[in-house]
Amino acid sequence: MKLTIHGAARQVTGSMHLLAVGAYKILIDCGLDYEKDRSLIDNENFPFNPSEIDVVVLTHAHIDHSGNLPTLVRLGFCGQILCTPATADLTELLLFDSVSIFLNKTAKKNKHNRKKHHHGTQQQPLYLQKHVMDTVERFVTIGFNRPFRINGDIVLTFIQVGHLLGAAAAIFKVNDNGEEKTIGFTGDIGRHNYPVLNDPEPLPPVDYLVSESTYGGRYHTKDKTVEQALVETIEKACIKEQGRLIIPAFSIGRTQSLVYSLNKIFTSGLLPPVRVFVDSPMAVAATEIFRKHHNQVNSDARHFYESQGDEFEFDNLVYTQNLKDSRQVSNYFEPCIIISSAGMLEGGRIQDHLYENIQNYYCTILFIGYCAKGTLGFRLLRGDPIVRIKDRELAVYATIKKTDVLSAHGDHEDLMNIARGQDKAKLKNIFLVHGEDVSMEALAAGMEAEGFVVTIPEKEMGYDL
Ligand SMILES: [Zn+2]
Numbered sequence: 001m002k003l004t005i006h007g008a009a010r011q012v013t014g015s016m017h018l019l020a021v022g023a024y025k026i027l028i029d030c031g032l033d034y035e036k037d038r039s040l041i042d043n044e045n046f047p048f049n050p051s052e053i054d055v056v057v058l059t060h061a062h063i064d065h066s067g068n069l070p071t072l073v074r075l076g077f078c079g080q081i082l083c084t085p086a087t088a089d090l091t092e093l094l095l096f097d098s099v100s101i102f103l104n105k106t107a108k109k110n111k112h113n114r115k116k117h118h119h120g121t122q123q124q125p126l127y128l129q130k131h132v133m134d135t136v137e138r139f140v141t142i143g144f145n146r147p148f149r150i151n152g153d154i155v156l157t158f159i160q161v162g163h164l165l166g167a168a169a170a171i172f173k174v175n176d177n178g179e180e181k182t183i184g185f186t187g188d189i190g191r192h193n194y195p196v197l198n199d200p201e202p203l204p205p206v207d208y209l210v211s212e213s214t215y216g217g218r219y220h221t222k223d224k225t226v227e228q229a230l231v232e233t234i235e236k237a238c239i240k241e242q243g244r245l246i247i248p249a250f251s252i253g254r255t256q257s258l259v260y261s262l263n264k265i266f267t268s269g270l271l272p273p274v275r276v277f278v279d280s281p282m283a284v285a286a287t288e289i290f291r292k293h294h295n296q297v298n299s300d301a302r303h304f305y306e307s308q309g310d311e312f313e314f315d316n317l318v319y320t321q322n323l324k325d326s327r328q329v330s331n332y333f334e335p336c337i338i339i340s341s342a343g344m345l346e347g348g349r350i351q352d353h354l355y356e357n358i359q360n361y362y363c364t365i366l367f368i369g370y371c372a373k374g375t376l377g378f379r380l381l382r383g384d385p386i387v388r389i390k391d392r393e394l395a396v397y398a399t400i401k402k403t404d405v406l407s408a409h410g411d412h413e414d415l416m417n418i419a420r421g422q423d424k425a426k427l428k429n430i431f432l433v434h435g436e437d438v439s440m441e442a443l444a445a446g447m448e449a450e451g452f453v454v455t456i457p458e459k460e461m462g463y464d465l
Pocket of ligand 1: 188
């Protein structure tokens with residue numbers, strides 16, 4: 001069999017790996033590559049003919065793993081897409097949202113070109129709604145730990161990895177000309193004791209492992225729980241200073257874990273009540289998917305549900321759907337918590353909240369996720385005294401804070417533990433993907449020091465296994 005790393009090589013986005021067993025071709029993930037130096041439309045240049053792929057296996061819904069599927073379908077892929085049931089639902093939501101983002105971006109670009117009198121071809125979005133519809137029709141869902149025979153020679157098993165509802169590692173058992181070989185793709189590895197999600201399960205022993213490396217060389221702070229970190233910040237921002245706390249959060253996954261943690265804090269009386277607004281229609285839709293797949297949440301959340309009721313509802317929590325409601329959030333003058341997307345502050349309703357509050361001394365902005373270089377979130381975290389929001393230069397008077405307690409990726413130790421859980425005598429090679437160079441090198445050094453053979457592939461590198 002042959003493994004080719006077509007994406008997320010020495011970078012985080014654009015996960016896409018090809019596993020060929022004889023003439024049969026399996027594509028593992030088909031993510032959007034949105035690295036800063038690349039144009040989105042470049043995602044249509046596949047290094048293979050999409051019609052030659054027999055099946056796609058999708059590890060989880062995040063756009064850097066799923067976001068290029070509609071392009072693959074648009075360009076001729078006509079097989080099935082295998083994933084877990086929650087991944088199917090969350091991916092559908094995210095892909096339709098991507099179409100809206102593309103349409104907005106291309107409309108803006110075309111308007112800009114017209115203004116500058118740049119004539120020529122109009123920018124086209126990478127894909128349209130109809131391509132997303134053609135894509136979601138191809139989903140075939142498989143539960144965790146249920147071996148699924150793809151063909152006479154290949155069996156696929158999904159193992160739960162935390163990280164996001166439905167997220168899985170894909171383990172393949174292959175009969176390669178009479179010889180049994182196993183290869184595992186970690187997808188993204190989550191953390192232990194993460195609100196709402198189950199812990200990552202150990203992977204079965206494999207011959208080859210393709211592992212993510214996002215947090216290689218980095219360690220999460222472990223001195224505070226999610227609830228302790230939130231209580232500390234809310235107490236200062238909303239109770240002592242009587243101000244507002246804005247938490248930029250990705251609508252899918254992060255927001256649900258945050259809402260559940262706040263639910264526990266306020267229900268148990270750890271803090272006096274504070275109004276909480278979740279200002280994101282996507283978050284409302286995603287929360288419905290979490291409710292639908294309630295059997296996938298962890299035992300803590302399930303226990304809470306049985307004893308206290310819905311994890312995602314509590315007194316003083318308000319979900320806003322339309323723009324009119326969103327404006328009312330701005331006009332609420334009591335201390336409050338506003339959770340809104342996007343997490344890196346690029347677009348979304350969070351921009352309105354920042355525009356109105358960035359010059360407010362009684363406002364705290366709490367970052368709970370990673371902000372890529374070049375984003376407004378990155379500039380605020382860097383400490384820029386003046387930032388540009390909605391075409392205006394604004395001085396930053398709000399307090400900027402950051403915590404990693406809600407990061408959805410395992411850290412260096414968690415990734416090391418995935419390798420340590422393997423049978424060292426059996427495991428021939430670990431291929432590192434989905435990380436920046438410095439993270440990959442730190443993780444490779446850690447793994448090699450413990451006797452593992454590690455490869456950091458360049459893009460398009462192929463390996464006969
Ligand atoms: Zn992910």
